[in-house]
Amino acid sequence: MPTFVYTSRCVGCGDCVDICPNDLMHFNPKNRKPYNIEPEGCWECLNCVKVCNRSAIEVRGYADFVPMGAAIDVLRDEKRNMVFWRIKYRNGKIKEFSFPIRTKPWGSIKRPKAADPAQLRSEFLSDEPDIIGIKDLKVPSAPREVSK
Amino acid sequence: MRSRTINCDILIIGGGMSGCGAAWEARRWLPSSKIIIVDKANIDRSGAVAMGLSAINTYLGLKNGENTVEEYVKYVKNDLMGVVREDLVYDIGRHVDGTVHMFEEWGLPIWHDKNQPERYVREGRWQVMINGESYKSIVAEAARSAADEVYNRVAITHILRDGDGKGCGAVGFNVRDGTFYVFIAKAVVVAAGGASQIYRPRSTGEGMGRTWYPPWASGSAYGLLIDAGAVMTMMEARFTVPRYKDGYGPVGAWQLLLKARQTNAENKDCFGLHKDEIKRDFNGMGGYADAIPTPTNLRVYAVLSEMKLGHGPIYMHTEEVLTEKNEEVGWEDFLDMTISQALVWAAQNIDPTKMPSEILPSEPYVMGSHATENGAWASGPEDISKDHNPRGENDRGKLYFWGYNRMSTIDGVFLCGDACGATAHKFSSGSFTEGRIAGKSAARYIQDTGGSKGSVDKSTIEDLHDLIYSPINRYEKFRDTVTGGDVYSSLLFWKQGIVRLQKIMDEYAAGWGSFYETNEGLLNTGYRLILYLADDFEKYSAAKSYHELLRIWELYHRILTAESVMQHMMFRKESRWPGYYLRSDYPKLDDQNWKVYVNSRYNKHEKRWEVWKVPVLEIVG
Ligand SMILES: Cc1cc2nc3c(=O)[nH]c(=O)nc-3n(C[C@H](O)[C@H](O)[C@H](O)COP(=O)(O)OP(=O)(O)OC[C@H]3O[C@@H](n4cnc5c(N)ncnc54)[C@H](O)[C@@H]3O)c2cc1C
Ligand code: SF4
Ligand code: SF4
Numbered sequence: 001m002p003t004f005v006y007t008s009r010c011v012g013c014g015d016c017v018d019i020c021p022n023d024l025m026h027f028n029p030k031n032r033k034p035y036n037i038e039p040e041g042c043w044e045c046l047n048c049v050k051v052c053n054r055s056a057i058e059v060r061g062y063a064d065f066v067p068m069g070a071a072i073d074v075l076r077d078e079k080r081n082m083v084f085w086r087i088k089y090r091n092g093k094i095k096e097f098s099f100p101i102r103t104k105p106w107g108s109i110k111r112p113k114a115a116d117p118a119q120l121r122s123e124f125l126s127d128e129p130d131i132i133g134i135k136d137l138k139v140p141s142a143p144r145e146v147s148k
Numbered sequence: 149m150r151s152r153t154i155n156c157d158i159l160i161i162g163g164g165m166s167g168c169g170a171a172w173e174a175r176r177w178l179p180s181s182k183i184i185i186v187d188k189a190n191i192d193r194s195g196a197v198a199m200g201l202s203a204i205n206t207y208l209g210l211k212n213g214e215n216t217v218e219e220y221v222k223y224v225k226n227d228l229m230g231v232v233r234e235d236l237v238y239d240i241g242r243h244v245d246g247t248v249h250m251f252e253e254w255g256l257p258i259w260h261d262k263n264q265p266e267r268y269v270r271e272g273r274w275q276v277m278i279n280g281e282s283y284k285s286i287v288a289e290a291a292r293s294a295a296d297e298v299y300n301r302v303a304i305t306h307i308l309r310d311g312d313g314k315g316c317g318a319v320g321f322n323v324r325d326g327t328f329y330v331f332i333a334k335a336v337v338v339a340a341g342g343a344s345q346i347y348r349p350r351s352t353g354e355g356m357g358r359t360w361y362p363p364w365a366s367g368s369a370y371g372l373l374i375d376a377g378a379v380m381t382m383m384e385a386r387f388t389v390p391r392y393k394d395g396y397g398p399v400g401a402w403q404l405l406l407k408a409r410q411t412n413a414e415n416k417d418c419f420g421l422h423k424d425e426i427k428r429d430f431n432g433m434g435g436y437a438d439a440i441p442t443p444t445n446l447r448v449y450a451v452l453s454e455m456k457l458g459h460g461p462i463y464m465h466t467e468e469v470l471t472e473k474n475e476e477v478g479w480e481d482f483l484d485m486t487i488s489q490a491l492v493w494a495a496q497n498i499d500p501t502k503m504p505s506e507i508l509p510s511e512p513y514v515m516g517s518h519a520t521e522n523g524a525w526a527s528g529p530e531d532i533s534k535d536h537n538p539r540g541e542n543d544r545g546k547l548y549f550w551g552y553n554r555m556s557t558i559d560g561v562f563l564c565g566d567a568c569g570a571t572a573h574k575f576s577s578g579s580f581t582e583g584r585i586a587g588k589s590a591a592r593y594i595q596d597t598g599g600s601k602g603s604v605d606k607s608t609i610e611d612l613h614d615l616i617y618s619p620i621n622r623y624e625k626f627r628d629t630v631t632g633g634d635v636y637s638s639l640l641f642w643k644q645g646i647v648r649l650q651k652i653m654d655e656y657a658a659g660w661g662s663f664y665e666t667n668e669g670l671l672n673t674g675y676r677l678i679l680y681l682a683d684d685f686e687k688y689s690a691a692k693s694y695h696e697l698l699r700i701w702e703l704y705h706r707i708l709t710a711e712s713v714m715q716h717m718m719f720r721k722e723s724r725w726p727g728y729y730l731r732s733d734y735p736k737l738d739d740q741n742w743k744v745y746v747n748s749r750y751n752k753h754e755k756r757w758e759v760w761k762v763p764v765l766e767i768v769g
Contacts, residue, residue: 019192021198021362022357022362023324037695040353041364043198043362044357044491059491063354064354065353065394070494072490083282085479087479087490090496090497095479095494097479099480100279101257101279101281101282102255102286103255103256104254112172112176115176115177123529123530125585126173126588127246131249137243138210139242140217140238141218
């Protein structure tokens with residue numbers, strides 16, 4: 001389901017251009033609005049759709065192996081930390097789902113603190129073993145070669 | 149051409165799951181050093197987790213005694229038919245839980261068991277359920293907080309080595325404005341992910357990008373490392389995943405959590421029908437066919453056998469397990485990680501509570517973090533691997549340990565995620581964990597040795613600059629010699645090149661079009677054709693824009709990856725993973741001669757491959 005952009009809704013903000021993992025959304029120099037320059041490279045990840053707050057981008061099933069007439073709408077809300085889905089079947093049936101996306105506010109991860117430098121040459125990663133929830137790091141119970 | 153040179157301590161190539169882990173951990177051990185991530189996309193949504201995931205596939209639950217690390221190693225070893233680096237797998241298993249706890253701390257919604265709140269809800273024995281729509285964005289936020297700078301939209305084409313042969317940086321270009329980038333570093337972490345689109349996808353035309361592993365998985369980790377001369381391992385074990393047909397929806401939750409049956413058209417279980425024959429030919433010394441769970445590739449083999457007998461299609465019986473009450477779980481599985489599958493259902497008016505869906509084995513992928521183990525050969529952890537070196541060897545390509553955990557055979561070049569070979573079943577959490585291991589190890593290497601001094605010849609950089617932009621210059625030179633279109637006698641565009649690559653690999657190196665079978669003759673013929681493609685790339689590759697320049701260098705990495713896959717497949721004279729591919733001239737598993745790693749090294753100046761065996765040492769009985 002490659003993406004396409006409705007000229008009337010797009011304001012040319014470029015957010016979709018910024019996010020596409022495959023570098024597919026490019027500005028059309030004629031109208032300064034983006035379009036999918038390579039539909040055959042689209043993974044249908046919908047990241048461009050989720051990021052467009054004008055709802056200007058839609059997807060349609062691959063015309064060459066998916067029947068037409070179905071649709072998926074998505075709204076991702078970083079304030080409520082939910083994603084809302086609306087699936088329209090070809091026969092008109094509608095399904096709606098919503099799921100949480102995060103339990104903490106965006107931007108809440110702080111630059112990590114230094115680990116204990118005395119452990120640099122040990123096998124411990126930072127905050128271990130506590131962060132694993134056990135008392136020490138595991139080593140193979142019988143560190144031996146059992147074949148050859 | 150505008151150009152920029154950036155000096156740093158640690159350069160991380162690829163800000164996917166493993167690259168983000170490397171940045172986070174390196175920062176913890178080097179609080180005031182300069183750590184840089186460079187990615188061809190935007191790390192907020194890049195790599196295999198760009199769309200999100202609905203499960204974390206590696207979590208042991210050590211704190212609740214749910215599993216032991218030894219059990220995890222045995223499971224991984226069995227799934228890969230006895231050949232994995234147990235030292236590396238063990239190392240992932242003992243650290244991975246800490247990573248998952250950290251993800252939850254950062255706000256990733258992980259499901260908790262209502263009856264035992266200290267436990268997560270299990271999808272299967274090793275997997276836990278999440279609401280992972282924003283998985284990658286959350287992990288990227290952590291990486292951005294740890295790194296000094298993130299260079300988005302800069303594609304790396306080549307790794308740099310200094311006068312002593314140490315890894316000392318990389319070069320690439322901005323895919324939007326074409327700026328040439330030179331990164332000079334004391335240590336380099338390669339985290340550029342696995343490869344799709346090397347084999348002809350089952351998807352066609354406009355939908356060609358709809359593959360299971362994302363179309364942007366360009367094999368760059370392998371291409372960069374092969375080009376730099378690193379030793380590769382297990383490149384023959386490229387794999388096939390059974391997925392919902394056309395949408396490529398994953399089957400894990402359906403098999404493990406919902407326990408849906410998978411049958412042939414006659415409603416019979418495929419594995420049951422072929423168990424005897426599988427046991428006869430593929431049990432080996434490890435009793436692999438009897439293992440629980442049955443190795444992934446053996447399950448695929450049973451499905452393929454039924455399809456060959458004309459008993460397809462294969463069905464996933466969603467209608468037997470999904471009701472209106474629990475159907476949300478099924479939909480969530482796709483909406484959080486493979487949205488197109490939901491669209492295929494809607495477009496074909498499939499109500500999963502009422503009718504089954506078709507399952508089909510995918511085209512092969514080359515990668516190292518899922519149910520397979522392609523990648524580069526790494527040094528193991530000191531406390532496990534140090535004593536496991538075959539005596540008398542001093543070639544790193546045959547050793548298990550040479551000082552720094554996850555260091556490749558090139559000093560100062562570290563590996564994680566899909567880039568690191570012979571370590572299957574890492575998945576998202578294990579890849580991030582391996583990134584942490586590599587990040588700490590790189591920090592230690594810099595502290596101990598000072599790392600590379602970054603002395604690269606000016607002429608080396610200039611040559612690379614000219615090489616990188618040559619496809620654009622070639623196009624400019626010839627563009628007006630024809631009246632229009634993309635057909636030139638002496639220009640090869642990326643699309644033409646990738647389709648050629650996919651056709652060769654599909655027809656000669658056991659793609660779906662040849663029912664995943666090959667033999668010596670096919671491989672030799674196919675290899676000749678790959679060499680012509682590699683030669684054509686050198687002589688004719690062309691790009692009309694920086695976007696196409698990205699595609700053409702992705703093609704370069706894919707061609708090198710494919711070459712190594714073929715070299716390894718030619719070398720291994722047995723069928724170890726019959727569902728992934730069968731060598732029809734050696735149609736059985738042969739533990740006596742082939743329970744070994746196949747390792748290789750490419751000399752790009754002489755265009756010569758060296759391939760050899762390394763014995764498998766087991767540390768967990
Ligand atoms: C559909 C699907 C479902 C999956 N399901 C699960 C699951 O349920 N649970 C689970 O735990 N795992 C799952 N996985 C596996 C998991 O996503 C991978 O194991 C993991 O992402 C591998 O991490 P990595 O860092 O090696 O690669 P990636 O995460 O793919 O990162 C690679 C990075 O390198 C960058 N890059 C590539 N080439 C270059 C270059 N030349 N220059 C600069 N940057 C470059 C990419 O842009 C990307 O950011 C799934 C994967 C897929 C595709
Ligand atoms: S995000 Fe939406 S509004 Fe902004 S450029 Fe893209 S399509 Fe237009
Ligand atoms: S759906 Fe994904 S791959 Fe396709 S254009 Fe949008 S962001 Fe890019």
